[in-house]
Amino acid sequence: MIKKSVRLMLLFTLLLLFGGAAVALTDIGKLCIFSAISGVITLNGQPVAHARLIRTGEKERTHQDETTTDENGYFAFPPMYERSIAKFLPMEFVASQTIMVEYKGKKYKLWSGVKWKPEENAESRGKPLVVQCQLEIDDKYISVDGSKFFTLCTWDVEPDPPFDMNKVFESDMED
Amino acid sequence: MNEITPGFAATLARDVYKIVDSSSLASAIRQLDFDYKGSFAFNQQNLLKGKTGGPGIIKCRTAFGFTLIGQGHLKGHAFILFRGTKFLADWLTNLNAGVSSSACGYPVHDGFNTTFNTMKPKLQAFMNYARSQNIHSVHCIGHSLGGAVATVCAEWIAKSYSTPYLYTFGSPRVGLMGFANSCTQRLGQQRIFRAYHRTDIVPFVPSWPFIHTPDKGRDYYLPSPGIIPWKTYHSMDRYIQSVQNRSWKAIGSRPNTHSNGAIENWLKQNTVVAFTLSNIEWLNDAIVYVLKKCVNKVGWGISNTFGSALTLMDKMAYILKKGIDLAQSISTSVVHLLNKMMLMLGYSQNTVYAMEYTHAIIRRLFMRLQYRLMNHANQALSQVLVKGQNI
Known part of the structure; x- marks a missing residue:
């Protein structure tokens, strides 16, 4: 009887140890709150050159960085990370994102959204996030794998379908 | 509906x-x-x-x-x-x-x-x-x-x-x-x-x-x-x-909701109790079962006394202690429950007798278990919550 209990305890301890180790080894401890994003910005078909871009990512803290477009309206931001206690077991994750563009004395909200998964490139289902943006249009809403965005940009990604409104009531579910 | x-x-x-x-x-x-x-x-x-x-x-x-x-x-x-x-x-x-x-x-x-x-x-x-x-x-x-x-x-x-x-x-x-x-x-x-x-x-x-x-x-x-x-x-x-x-x-x-008979049996077993899910489920059921048993005899009287959680622990300890003192049939269940809690917290398997369970010891046992669970829960909750400063 005692032997069995000791064995159980040992198993339990091992499980705890190994569980801990697995987390420590596989998780580099960074959460991606804004994936690397690059692309081209135009206004009425013309490249938006030398515009100032201010990117903000926010989870536990606010992070901000800046870049400028080149002659061709091209810009690129590296990934933005946050370290927090959430790193060990990333789960309920909400990071808000914005990119503002300042061009010829005017401000445009290029991007605002909520990133719902901590993985890199969650905004584009794992692919690099490469966008085309038009400052003259109205922003569009897009939901990608639970993340939600309002943006002047488009990128190659399959949007989430709306909720199936035929599955709203319990009575709808009966065959 | x-x-x-x-x-x-x-x-x-x-x-x-x-x-x-x-x-x-x-x-x-x-x-x-x-x-x-x-x-x-x-x-x-x-x-x-x-x-x-x-x-x-x-x-x-x-x-x-x-x-x-x-x-x-x-x-x-x-x-x-x-x-x-x-x-x-x-x-x-x-x-x-x-x-x-x-x-x-x-x-x-x-x-x-x-x-x-x-x-x-x-x-x-x-x-x-x-x-x-x-x-x-x-x-x-x-x-x-x-x-x-x-x-x-x-x-x-x-x-x-x-x-x-x-x-x-x-x-x-x-x-x-x-x-x-x-x-x-x-x-x-x-x-x-x-x-x-x-x-x-x-x-x-x-x-x-x-x-x-x-x-x-x-x-x-x-x-x-x-x-x-x-x-x-x-x-x-x-x-x-x-x-x-x-x-x-x-x-x-x-x-696997446990019947009263099954709970009584579980409480009686004097073996090592690891802090596993199934044991926590058993313990949950057992505490509610034993508390209800005591409350029927002693009275709960808690709905009018709104204190802190520490006071609640006090109240539980009081009720269980009363249970030990009042009737043999209840006393056995309470002691079994407390022994089980000791085992879960990793204390030795020596049987503790009814009279050794003072109000203070019972209260402390509850606090310890509570603390153990809270530690787990704290970590879980920190994952879920969005930043609250601006809300």
Whole structure:
């Protein structure tokens, strides 16, 4: 009887140890709150050159960085990370994102959204996030794998379908 | 019955996290309009007019609420969605937090109750508006701490308006026996949908004497892997995966609820008790069983005394100690229970006799177990909560 209990305890301890180790080894401890994003910005078909871009990512803290477009309206931001206690077991994750563009004395909200998964490139289902943006249009809403965005940009990604409104009531579910 | 599906309730519970501080009501409306094909009505003038929150959004430091009126397919339905912030988590995991009196006068956790009371004026305005719109079904929905606030809210709606539906995912325990009992009766078991993953740690807190609502009828048990309760299966995404495209009917209830006889047997076994999920389930059932046994003899008297959790532990220790002193039949159960708790905490297997259990020792045992569970839960909760400063 005692032997069995000791064995159980040992198993339990091992499980705890190994569980801990697995987390420590596989998780580099960074959460991606804004994936690397690059692309081209135009206004009425013309490249938006030398515009100032201010990117903000926010989870536990606010992070901000800046870049400028080149002659061709091209810009690129590296990934933005946050370290927090959430790193060990990333789960309920909400990071808000914005990119503002300042061009010829005017401000445009290029991007605002909520990133719902901590993985890199969650905004584009794992692919690099490469966008085309038009400052003259109205922003569009897009939901990608639970993340939600309002943006002047488009990128190659399959949007989430709306909720199936035929599955709203319990009575709808009966065959 | 007009209950909504687990998939729909879960998606709404998730969406209330997305309406973060940075987004305006207008963008929230656009999101919901698209995601739910225009099934919600937004009457800016008639909906809540908060000073800062604007119509539809109810903010306070400890929680966030979103109110919706259905149209088209959802005509006649109103929805109140809740989400907690990390400030509410601090409260929940603070052993000094106590209980206060719910809308119907029953003891609930002070953190949830105060949060609800802060939001109440706006909820009242919403409910009055809903009434003018001939709403026949109100659905209160929340995940985690939001589920707890939804429960307190549902009791109030049942008292002041009409009987609502309540849907919670991975909710912590909200109140003491009196509250669980009264809330279950008021709402009716068939209108309460408490879904939880087996290995989600959050439903294990706060510890006894807090218990879940409903206290009878069925729960909606979602099997999940693991031998100890942990945080992974607390995430809303996991809940969505588990309930998607299913009906409530298709979700089972907890299979291994223990009979009184089985509990007595379990209590008698004097073997090592690891801190595993199955043992925590046993212990939960055993504590409720033994406490009820004592309460029947000694009287509970707790609903009128609203103190801190420390006082509650005192009260439990007092009741159990009384149980030991009063009657042999109860005494045996109490001692078995306390021995079991000692074993779970890793103390030696030497039998402790009834007279050795003083009030102070009993209280300490409860505190230790509580502390152990809280430690787990703290970590789980820190994952769930959005940044609370601006909410």
